[in-house]
Amino acid sequence: MNAPEMLKAMHELLDEENNVTYEGMEFPEQIDQWILSTCGYCAVGCRLYLGIRNSQIVSVRGDKNSPVNKGRLCLKGRYQWKALTVERATVPMVRRNGEMVKVSWDEALDIVIEKMREVLLNEGPEGLAIYSSGLLPLEEQYAIGKLARGYIGTPNLDANTRLCMSSTVSGFIRSFGQDGPPGCYEDLDIADFLLLFGCNPAEMHPNLWFRIFRNKERRGAYLITVDPRATVTARQSNAHLAILPGSNVAFLKGLTHILIREKWIDEGFIAEHTEGFDKLAESVQECTPEVTSQKTGLSTIEIMDCAKRFAQSAAVTTIFAQGVNQSNQSTEVVNLICNLHLITGKIGKTGSTPLSLTGQVGAMSNREVGGGGSLVGYRRWDNPEHRKEVAQLWNIPVERLPQFSKSILQIFKDIELGKVKLFWNIATNPAVSLPHQEWTRKQLDKVFCIVQDVYYPMETGTYADVFLPAAQWGEKTGTFTNSERRVSLARKALDPPGDAKTDLWIIQEIAKRLGFDDGFNWSGPEAVFEEWKRLSRGCPVNMSGMNYQRLESEQGIQWPCPDLSHPGTSRLYEDGVFPRKSGRALLWAIEEESLDCPEHLRNPESRVKYPFILNTGRIREQFHSRTKTKRIAELNLLSSEGFAEISERDAIKLEIRSGDWVRIITENGWIRVRAKVTSDIAQGSIFVPFHFGDLDPKERHLKQAANHLTSFRVDPISMQPRYKLEYCRVEKDGEW
Ligand SMILES: Nc1nc2c(c(=O)[nH]1)N[C@H]1C(S)=C(S)[C@@H](COP(=O)(O)OP(=O)(O)OC[C@H]3O[C@@H](n4cnc5c(=O)[nH]c(N)nc54)[C@H](O)[C@@H]3O)O[C@H]1N2
Ligand SMILES: Nc1nc2c(c(=O)[nH]1)N[C@H]1C(S)=C(S)[C@@H](COP(=O)(O)OP(=O)(O)OC[C@H]3O[C@@H](n4cnc5c(=O)[nH]c(N)nc54)[C@H](O)[C@@H]3O)O[C@H]1N2
Ligand code: SF4
Ligand SMILES: [Mo]
Numbered sequence: 001m002n003a004p005e006m007l008k009a010m011h012e013l014l015d016e017e018n019n020v021t022y023e024g025m026e027f028p029e030q031i032d033q034w035i036l037s038t039c040g041y042c043a044v045g046c047r048l049y050l051g052i053r054n055s056q057i058v059s060v061r062g063d064k065n066s067p068v069n070k071g072r073l074c075l076k077g078r079y080q081w082k083a084l085t086v087e088r089a090t091v092p093m094v095r096r097n098g099e100m101v102k103v104s105w106d107e108a109l110d111i112v113i114e115k116m117r118e119v120l121l122n123e124g125p126e127g128l129a130i131y132s133s134g135l136l137p138l139e140e141q142y143a144i145g146k147l148a149r150g151y152i153g154t155p156n157l158d159a160n161t162r163l164c165m166s167s168t169v170s171g172f173i174r175s176f177g178q179d180g181p182p183g184c185y186e187d188l189d190i191a192d193f194l195l196l197f198g199c200n201p202a203e204m205h206p207n208l209w210f211r212i213f214r215n216k217e218r219r220g221a222y223l224i225t226v227d228p229r230a231t232v233t234a235r236q237s238n239a240h241l242a243i244l245p246g247s248n249v250a251f252l253k254g255l256t257h258i259l260i261r262e263k264w265i266d267e268g269f270i271a272e273h274t275e276g277f278d279k280l281a282e283s284v285q286e287c288t289p290e291v292t293s294q295k296t297g298l299s300t301i302e303i304m305d306c307a308k309r310f311a312q313s314a315a316v317t318t319i320f321a322q323g324v325n326q327s328n329q330s331t332e333v334v335n336l337i338c339n340l341h342l343i344t345g346k347i348g349k350t351g352s353t354p355l356s357l358t359g360q361v362g363a364m365s366n367r368e369v370g371g372g373g374s375l376v377g378y379r380r381w382d383n384p385e386h387r388k389e390v391a392q393l394w395n396i397p398v399e400r401l402p403q404f405s406k407s408i409l410q411i412f413k414d415i416e417l418g419k420v421k422l423f424w425n426i427a428t429n430p431a432v433s434l435p436h437q438e439w440t441r442k443q444l445d446k447v448f449c450i451v452q453d454v455y456y457p458m459e460t461g462t463y464a465d466v467f468l469p470a471a472q473w474g475e476k477t478g479t480f481t482n483s484e485r486r487v488s489l490a491r492k493a494l495d496p497p498g499d500a501k502t503d504l505w506i507i508q509e510i511a512k513r514l515g516f517d518d519g520f521n522w523s524g525p526e527a528v529f530e531e532w533k534r535l536s537r538g539c540p541v542n543m544s545g546m547n548y549q550r551l552e553s554e555q556g557i558q559w560p561c562p563d564l565s566h567p568g569t570s571r572l573y574e575d576g577v578f579p580r581k582s583g584r585a586l587l588w589a590i591e592e593e594s595l596d597c598p599e600h601l602r603n604p605e606s607r608v609k610y611p612f613i614l615n616t617g618r619i620r621e622q623f624h625s626r627t628k629t630k631r632i633a634e635l636n637l638l639s640s641e642g643f644a645e646i647s648e649r650d651a652i653k654l655e656i657r658s659g660d661w662v663r664i665i666t667e668n669g670w671i672r673v674r675a676k677v678t679s680d681i682a683q684g685s686i687f688v689p690f691h692f693g694d695l696d697p698k699e700r701h702l703k704q705a706a707n708h709l710t711s712f713r714v715d716p717i718s719m720q721p722r723y724k725l726e727y728c729r730v731e732k733d734g735e736w
Helices: 003-015 075-084 105-123 138-152 166-176 186-190 206-219 232-236 248-261 267-273 277-283 289-296 300-312 330-343 363-369 384-394 408-416 437-446 459-463 503-513 525-536 548-553 604-609 648-654
Strands: 033-038 047-053 056-062 093-096 099-102 128-132 157-159 193-197 222-226 239-241 316-320 353-356 422-426 448-453 466-469 478-481 486-490 612-617 643-647 661-665 670-678 685-689 726-733
Touching (some): 033 486, 056 075, 093 105, 105 466, 105 503, 128 408, 138 157, 138 363, 138 384, 138 478, 138 503, 138 525, 166 330, 186 206, 186 316, 186 353, 193 206, 193 300, 206 222, 222 232, 248 289, 248 300, 248 330, 267 330, 277 330, 289 300, 330 353, 363 478, 384 525, 437 459, 448 459, 643 648, 643 661, 648 726
Parallel strands (some): 193 222, 422 448, 448 466, 612 685, 643 670
Antiparallel strands (some): 033 047, 047 056, 093 099, 093 466, 478 486, 612 726, 643 685, 661 670, 661 726
């Protein structure tokens, strides 16, 4: 859909606001049962019901009463139920003489346990790694964390959330003293000025965009989108600031300079609730609009106007996602965004907040239960009291808890060094989504690989020594926390196909067979949730007052929720007290690395070799490595193969037309895709969606995975890869 069509669709949606349609249902009156769920894709967390007829899933409808989506579902959400009806992985498999052969669960698990025991005996806990996913519900992620850290005692647990939100996590902890988005979705409805910074909600978080756009249309809110590409979000905003990729730090320092110079700041708030202002002011002294303009490619008028609106609008919300998290100096960019809100006192108030858009439906849950980098319940690895609490609650010796946690990059480096021998991959597809595929796939080849997924074939499955078929969303019960800290319930609507088992069952079974019966004999997900609640007590993510019944009858609840009569918490920091020792938020003075400015990055030689800036991201109708969306005809028809966007001017220069085959080449690898000539992208830039894998590595002419091109350049604080900035060249290619 192009931008004008999108606009038309948006208006139709606005008209339909209170008239929600039912999708995929020919005979609504014939539905036997509507079962409560939460959409299983993104962390907007839309509430819906799945329609069951004759024990089959046949339909979906949004929940009109939901404060999140008021009945609306986006394109992905509407068709998601179909992902339950397509061909699935239903039988465990093991590799014998190079071929995957079907076996029973007992046989598969015997091999898993034998290999785990061997690795634990020879290498100790560090020989084993688990890589999981923000697609799983809280309960399953909690169980994985308990097994990995509390029982096996390995530091090698990470999740795909490292690739997604880890810079936001580090940034919030550094600025506020703890993780957690401070605001809520209501802020999107009532802000007067919305700064959309490195995000594309019109396509990636459509039901939030609906609220933002409605605010613009109905209340006259002013929207500025800062993005190198003219996305649908950018085109429908009041202004689009087409920033040079990689220059976020320069832009935000420039805004800070203007706010301080013009005294558009809240001196009372700064004095009472923050520390570090003098250093911050000093650090932006040189960042005049002229300097900022030079570094960002934006005009001084654009920059001044943005600063003025930020300062002079009564309520301001900054929305950000991967254009920040996966950009250069990403943690520090989050700090700079927090700074803007702190020095203007625009935080903890209705309509005013930095609002990070979380990616996957369970990515927030992952942060809460410590499924990635942190210790369960936002506890700290280096706090002996925290370690003791966890050990007591898990009934394990405190020494068994690892001292720290390793990122997926470190884990892969340890595979290369031969230190990690067994890699258990749950609900993520690293053979598409991790950077530097050539190196990544070598490591997958090297290690004993257990792959636990809902579809087969899938790219990472190619490297499996054991494949375990799992139940997916709709086939199991659990909770998910969305981007406004709202915990919602998703109930099981139907049984998994064939022999597929829930991830919780698989984890419990492996734990028990390793001899850890005591810690893992839950009767089901609700029992896990009840146990997790005890670990959350007294923590920032306190869920003690929640239970499944309340989550169902109350439309989800926002943490913290300390007791049964507590309604949940819409906004954090309303009292201006921040969970740091001083009670004040820290204003970070950030030095801009020369890397941030593309001119500095490219030395003359590489500028000739790789003259284009490469940006990777997403498109509306596909989700991640497409294991689900390519199996749904309605979505796959809209876009079924990889492509590279190139500007009209560059296309003329290179004599490339839309539909021509091109090779995109970086220092890490190449792909071959069709060109898409467009005015949405600036001259000198290339955009490639990362959804398209190469399932058959032998079919080299179909090599389309964008991550052949990316490198393991990570943010040094969060260890999140910098997917949004590489340098490439483009060559015209012929038919094969
Ligand atoms: N349809 C669909 N929806 C999804 C997903 C999906 O795969 N498909 N995935 C979900 C997940 S897990 C996530 S994390 C979210 C991601 O949601 P988004 O972050 O909104 O999506 P992206 O396309 O990754 O990146 C957003 C924008 O950042 C811009 N950008 C690149 N470099 C820079 C820069 O230097 N500065 C600035 N300011 N901007 C820059 C890109 O041009 C891009 O338009 O989407 C979620 N929703
Ligand atoms: N170049 C580039 N690379 C990127 C990004 C980018 O913008 N650019 N974005 C990054 C981001 S933000 C993210 S979040 C990652 C996503 O990257 P991945 O996590 O690799 O993407 P998915 O395709 O969602 O993989 C999830 C897998 O889990 C399976 N699955 C789904 N539900 C279940 C379940 O309930 N149980 C089990 N066992 N399996 C299940 C699916 O079939 C699928 O194979 O990609 C990252 N990679
Ligand atoms: S906005 Fe996200 S949560 Fe809502 S229906 Fe779409 S994909 Fe699902
Ligand atoms: Mo993500």
